[in-house]
Amino acid sequence: MKRTLLILRHGKSLRGPEYSTDFERPLAPRGIKAARRMARFTKRKKLAPELIITSQAARALGTAELFAAELDDVELIAHDEIYDADIDDLYDIVEDIDDHYQRVMLVGHNPTFEMFVDDLTGTYNSLLKTCSLAVVANNCASWGEFAATDGKLVGIYHPRELPD
Numbered sequence: 001m002k003r004t005l006l007i008l009r010h011g012k013s014l015r016g017p018e019y020s021t022d023f024e025r026p027l028a029p030r031g032i033k034a035a036r037r038m039a040r041f042t043k044r045k046k047l048a049p050e051l052i053i054t055s056q057a058a059r060a061l062g063t064a065e066l067f068a069a070e071l072d073d074v075e076l077i078a079h080d081e082i083y084d085a086d087i088d089d090l091y092d093i094v095e096d097i098d099d100h101y102q103r104v105m106l107v108g109h110n111p112t113f114e115m116f117v118d119d120l121t122g123t124y125n126s127l128l129k130t131c132s133l134a135v136v137a138n139n140c141a142s143w144g145e146f147a148a149t150d151g152k153l154v155g156i157y158h159p160r161e162l163p164d
Contacts, residue, residue, distance in 0.1 A: 013059035034159035039070035055082035
């Protein structure tokens with residue numbers, strides 16, 4: 001059975017002294033626009049996830065919420081381990097996904113997301129700019145097996161390269 005993991009780096013965020021921690025930084029207007037554009041792209045390409053699992057950091061959660069608002073019938077879960085995750089943590093999250101989902105999106109942060117894409121696919125130097133999306137497909141019976149075999153990198157999509 002084919003399973004698809006969409007790995008989305010959060011949209012561009014605001015910076016400034018008014019944010020006491022990195023965790024609190026919200027999306028910038030450019031990040032909002034990019035998230036909506038990328039969500040519309042996934043819908044047009046029939047890549048829309050059934051489930052979005054996101055970091056709880058403001059910029060990632062904001063990106064995921066914009067995605068959910070643009071898509072039909074998607075479940076959204078904020079996961080407290082994605083913000084400071086390493087690759088092993090991401091594998092653990094993927095292995096715990098319920099097998100009735102065929103297409104799932106993770107929303108989070110670099111550099112871990114780039115390293116995760118490389119590790120899943122056996123590629124190197126994946127580039128996930130803000131709000132870039134990596135699509136990884138795998139013919140496995142369960143999410144628990146997703147990491148055990150090499151996934152196929154379907155593509156990496158950058159919002160600036162997509163039509164409005």
